[in-house]
Amino acid sequence: MSTDTPTVKPGPRSVFWRVTASVVVVAGLATVVAHSGNTAMAAGMLTGGALAVVAVLVAATLYRRRRGDVPTGARVLAGPVDERDRRLVGRSWAITGFVVTGGLVVALLAKGMGAQVQEAPAVLLWVALATLVTSFLVLDRRS
Amino acid sequence: MKNDVRTLREAAGLSQAALGAALEVSRQTINAIETEKYDPSLPLALRIARYFHTQIEEIFHVD
Numbered sequence: 001m002s003t004d005t006p007t008v009k010p011g012p013r014s015v016f017w018r019v020t021a022s023v024v025v026v027a028g029l030a031t032v033v034a035h036s037g038n039t040a041m042a043a044g045m046l047t048g049g050a051l052a053v054v055a056v057l058v059a060a061t062l063y064r065r066r067r068g069d070v071p072t073g074a075r076v077l078a079g080p081v082d083e084r085d086r087r088l089v090g091r092s093w094a095i096t097g098f099v100v101t102g103g104l105v106v107a108l109l110a111k112g113m114g115a116q117v118q119e120a121p122a123v124l125l126w127v128a129l130a131t132l133v134t135s136f137l138v139l140d141r142r143s
Numbered sequence: 144m145k146n147d148v149r150t151l152r153e154a155a156g157l158s159q160a161a162l163g164a165a166l167e168v169s170r171q172t173i174n175a176i177e178t179e180k181y182d183p184s185l186p187l188a189l190r191i192a193r194y195f196h197t198q199i200e201e202i203f204h205v206d
Contacts, residue, residue, distance in 0.1 A: 069160060069170055082168040083184050084175060143180045 018077060022053040025129070032121045072140045088143065092136040099131045100124055145204045149177040151195045166190050 026049030034042035056077055075081050076089055107120040152162050152173075159177070160170040168187065175181035176191075183191065192199045 072169070072171055075169060082172050083187060084169070084172040084181055087181075143175055 018079070019053065019057060022057075023050075026050060026053060029122070029125050029129075032125060036118055036122060073136070076136075084143070088136060088139050091139055092132050095135040096128050096132045100128045103127055144182050145179060145206065146176065147202050147204075148173070148191060151197075151202065152177070155195070162194075165194060 026046065030042040030045040030049065033045060059074075072085055072088065075085055081089075103120075103124050107117050107124065110120075111117045148162075152159070155162075157165075158170075159173040163170045163173045166173070166187065172181065172183075176183055188199050188203060192202055195202065
């Protein structure tokens, strides 16, 4: 087994995929909100989301270039990442999936009992985003 | 998993950042390994062992 493969994988390709993933998430949130009839809110989410994505990427890139000791979050956003970063991201996504699945079950049960759940998809997406960020921060501090 | 990475690093006069740069991982990863909060992958453990010219079992201990 070769151990010469670098653990760190910098480069524009990883940044491209991070930007793409961020755009997909923001567009997905906006689409769900627009589908529920609130087009003004969807437009605001698109504008604000796009600005936030760009701002975070620029800040993370500048931080990475200026400091030797880069925080885990900045590496994940702007690269390069190492194996611990990838493991943290994977675990954060796993927790997020667990939480969203639970929320989905609750929403479906509520709908089955006759509750109005039109806003549930948008709420679930925001819960997913908050869970992803929070779990990443907590795991980063604990590991 | 207990390990002697900190001892070996300090004996070599290296900072966590310097060792991380040499092994192509972050300073935080070296710190997490030294504080036993993170178990490195087998390839990284091998690179650590080779960097210090020793064997994996001389650095990492199950007990």
